[in-house]
Amino acid sequence: xxxxxxxxxxxxxxxxxxxxxxxxxxxxxxxxxxxxxxxxxxxxxxxxxxxxxxxxxxxxxxxxxxxxxxxxxxxxxxxxxxxxxxxxxxxxxxxxxxxxxxxxxxxxxxxxxxxxxxxxxxxxxxxxxxxxxxxxxxxxxxxxxxxxxxxxxxxxxxxxxxxxxxxxxxxxxxxxxxxxxxxxxxxxxxxxxxxxxxxxxxxxxxxxxxxxxxxxxxxxxxxxxxxxxxxxxxxxxxxxxxxxxxxxxxxxxxxxxxxxxxxxxxxxxxxxxxxxxxxxxxxxxxxxxxxxxxxxxxxxxxxxxxxxxxxxxxxxxxxxxxxxxxxxxxxxxxxxxxxxxxxxxxxxxxxxxxxxxxxxxxxxxxxxxxxxxxxxxxxxxxxxxxxxxxxxxxxxxxxxxxxxxxxxxxxxxxxxxxxxxxxxxxxxxxxxxxxxxxxxxxxxxxxxxxxxxxxxxxxxxxxxxxxxxxxxxxxxxxxxxxxxxxxxxxxxxxxxxxxxxxxxxxxxxxxxxxxxxxxxxxxxxxxxxxxxxxxxxxxxxxxxxxxxxxxxxxxxxxxxxxxxxxxxxxxxxxxxxxxxxxxxxxxxxxxxxxxxxxxxxxxxxxxxxxxxxxxxxxxxxxxxxxxxxxxxxxxxxxxxxxxxxxxxxxxxxxxxxxxxxxxxxxxxxxxxxxxxxxxxxxxxxxxxxxxxxxxxxxxxxxxxxxxxxxxxxxxxxxxxxxxxxxxxxxxxxxxxxxxxxxxxxxxxxxxxxxxxxxxxxxxxxxxxxxxxxxxxxxxxxxxxxxxxxxxxxxxxxxxx
Numbered sequence: 195x196x197x198x199x200x201x202x203x204x205x206x207x208x209x210x211x212x213x214x215x216x217x218x219x220x221x222x223x224x225x226x227x228x229x230x231x232x233x234x235x236x237x238x239x240x241x242x243x244x245x246x247x248x249x250x251x252x253x254x255x256x257x258x259x260x261x262x263x264x265x266x267x268x269x270x271x272x273x274x275x276x277x278x279x280x281x282x283x284x285x286x287x288x289x290x291x292x293x294x295x296x297x298x299x300x301x302x303x304x305x306x307x308x309x310x311x312x313x314x315x316x317x318x319x320x321x322x323x324x325x326x327x328x329x330x331x332x333x334x335x336x337x338x339x340x341x342x343x344x345x346x347x348x349x350x351x352x353x354x355x356x357x358x359x360x361x362x363x364x365x366x367x368x369x370x371x372x373x374x375x376x377x378x379x380x381x382x383x384x385x386x387x388x389x390x391x392x393x394x395x396x397x398x399x400x401x402x403x404x405x406x407x408x409x410x411x412x413x414x415x416x417x418x419x420x421x422x423x424x425x426x427x428x429x430x431x432x433x434x435x436x437x438x439x440x441x442x443x444x445x446x447x448x449x450x451x452x453x454x455x456x457x458x459x460x461x462x463x464x465x466x467x468x469x470x471x472x473x474x475x476x477x478x479x480x481x482x483x484x485x486x487x488x489x490x491x492x493x494x495x496x497x498x499x500x501x502x503x504x505x506x507x508x509x510x511x512x513x514x515x516x517x518x519x520x521x522x523x524x525x526x527x528x529x530x531x532x533x534x535x536x537x538x539x540x541x542x543x544x545x546x547x548x549x550x551x552x553x554x555x556x557x558x559x560x561x562x563x564x565x566x567x568x569x570x571x572x573x574x575x576x577x578x579x580x581x582x583x584x585x586x587x588x589x590x591x592x593x594x595x596x597x598x599x600x601x602x603x604x605x606x607x608x609x610x611x612x613x614x615x616x617x618x619x620x621x622x623x624x625x626x627x628x629x630x631x632x633x634x635x636x637x638x639x640x641x642x643x644x645x646x647x648x649x650x651x652x653x654x655x656x657x658x659x660x661x662x663x664x665x666x667x668x669x670x671x672x673x674x675x676x677x678x679x680x681x682x683x684x685x686x687x688x689x690x691x692x693x694x695x696x697x698x699x700x701x702x703x704x705x706x707x708x709x710x711x712x713x714x715x716x717x718x719x720x721x722x723x724x725x726x727x728x729x730x731x732x733x734x735x736x737x738x739x740x741x742x743x744x745x746x747x748x749x750x751x752x753x754x755x756x757x758x759x760x761x762x763x764x765x766x767x768x769x770x771x772x773x774x775x776x777x778x779x780x781x782x783x784x785x786x787x788x789x790x791x792x793x794x795x796x797x798x799x800x801x802x803x804x805x806x807x808x809x810x811x812x813x814x815x816x817x818x819x820x821x822x823x824x825x826x827x828x829x830x831x832x833x834x835x836x837x838x839x840x841x842x843x844x845x846x847x848x849x850x851x852x853x854x855x856x857x858x859x860x861x862x863x864x865x866x867x868x869x870x871x872x873x874x875x876x877x878x879x880x881x882x883x884x885x886x887x888x889x890x891x892x893x894x895x896x897x898x899x900x901x902x903x904x905x906x907x908x909x910x911x912x913x914x915x916x917x918x919x920x921x922x923x924x925x926x927x928x929x930x931x932x933x934x935x936x937x938x939x940x941x942x943x944x945x946x947x948x949x950x951x952x953x954x955x956x957x958x959x960x961x962x963x964x965x966x967x968x969x970x971x972x973x974x975x976x977x978x979x980x981x982x983x984x985x986x987x988x989x990x991x992x993x994x
Contacts, residue, residue, distance in 0.1 A: 569669075614627055794810075
């Protein structure tokens, strides 16, 4: 029986486990795998392939310090390491959850049920492809198990167990998303105090209690020093990012629960256009567990005698309230140290679902034991369930199904005519009516299909709702083992059918093989001059292509094969890491504020700041393209030579060099070569002083004036020195360009400045003839150094 949920995991993840595919999750494809690929080659601290250079080790997305990753990289490539570890973490999460429930005296079969609920709960499955989070799924129950054993052990054994716990928490700092680790810390700390209080009430030993407190504090000290490399890397880099000032309350409560999220408990694939309902199943816990959880209130007097039930019911309640929009708990948490920098507090519900699994596991055993005494209450409860089904669910499904079968076209025509008559004139997109008709069709399908009889979610509701109803109704006829076994089977099948096509994959070879566009660009570049690529306005143009082509939508973050094929040919950041190209753009939460401002200004889909981002402008696509063309000198200053787009550009400085039609719906893709981009590195006396306090827009407007390599130096004119003529430009190519190190031999014709087109980041050290020099900020995100007449050796190195 214990293998049934593991079999379900292997079935749900079958494409990844057995078919050598990688998750079609967008973050996995465009960030995690590129980062893992970079790390697997051991190329250094910083990748030049994104964001004009980014130090991967500071990112919580990379697991740069994770020793387990480094171990597996000796035997497997980046994709296989990711696949194996992610699925292994999920299986370990199930296993340690089962062991912990057994530890707190939950029965064997009930523990299997509780662990199954946790590992397949919607909030857990929502992030199941995200390896920087799934590691905490198993760390949490393992840490609770160790604390429980330590509290009940002699002091010597407890001491070593606390040391082990500290090492595990330290590994947590090194391996993933720290927000989830802090949540685990909080749960384990509360559980420790809960157990210690009960232990003290039993033994009344001050000395032993103080020793345990001291050991537990030691746990945090050990975890801090083990995790210090990652902690220091993040804290040192944090002031340069948009997160330096903390996260806004609106970002902290993003995707928080609102009343209609309760529908997810019965209809997990619900999609409501224009309402802030993420298109996923984040609340789903299975129909039978939902049944049993609702019955806990009939058993409250018996369950209240179990201290573990009280604790974990409280944990679930707290997590749920903290996940609700405008919750005072969420507001208070947002004022606390550490928690104030967390986005999307609803993420804490992975702990809530774990607690819920324990609550249901305990309640299931008590339900069977008390079945005779409370059966009249159960019958009355089931009558209300039956009435709700017969008088609410069935009529709604029948009515909507009739609309779908007989009147769908009529409703669609009415909405299109209404839109054309009353709303089309107010649109700013500049698209033909057919574009909006496709959106209307899509939203109409989303709205009606939720309750259509042949919708998979409705079918699952009927099959497993009825199965759960009859299992509970006939509880008196089943022996305990049979009842629990059937509960496990029904719950596992419920989750398996729901997620049967949820976890899909992209063939490994398809991901790792460079696309035609990358091969074309590299074939054109044989002179060794460094250059960058950029794919502007991907957010709106991909949405338009999704609308035009009706790409399948598996959820918020999952990409269909057609969707991915197009993104791959566009070389969406961070895919340049995989394909041997370099981009001024990139997707990374810890991008510096300055770089984020610049890439947003020229059309990135993923800036972390909204300061003057073209994507956030409420104007038509044509006007956004016109803005891009106006800002072509900014592209030049970024060393961007090629733009990959889904739209044509009409400007003499952009030469169309490649055109193709991608995928089954033949999406038109263009590559434009921009004339005369700035060299990556050059000597010049074309220096314009700008004040360090001058606004971003002002600096960009000044930079836009120059189509010839020019340095806008953030300094006072008297600090620049006596630079004259302003006509001297000499491109420089590094003679050593190896990972974190650059070396240049420059033969300077006159006193000038050496411009370095690498993002100016904390950690860069420069020398001229082995003498340290200060890197001055140039062109807002890059750097320059003054250099005198003659031949010099300039070295640039990135150090932690």
